[in-house]
Amino acid sequence: MVFLGGEPNYSAQGACKFGFYEYFKKYYSDLAGPENAVKYKTLIYLVGSASAEVIADIALCPFEAVKVRVQTQPGFARGLSDGLPKFVKSEGALRLYKGLVPLWGRQIPFSAN
DSSP, X not given: OXXXXXHHXXXXXXXXXXXXHHHHHHHHHXXXXXXXXXXXXXXXXXHHHHHHHHHHHHHHHHHHHHHHHHHHSTTSOSSHHHHHHHHHHHHOXXXXXXXXXXXXXXXXXXXXX
């Protein structure tokens, strides 16, 4: 079994998600004003959650790219510590984000629950 450090993968995403959620919740509430912030609280929280998820997935995507490569290409690497540099060397850093849009498609709707 290959260990990719599941905790660091999702710890980065979780830290971003919850930290930015609080930021965006306040930011959008302030934009709306006190009366509208109460009136549209649910919508503000949904948009805040989606906004935070966008950033959180940017943090998660490189880990996911390496994880998928390690799982689908036997012998590529033992885990994240040797897989990340190999991946960047062979494909470039931008390719770590190739799966970002599909990740958003999976994660953003889930974050609204």
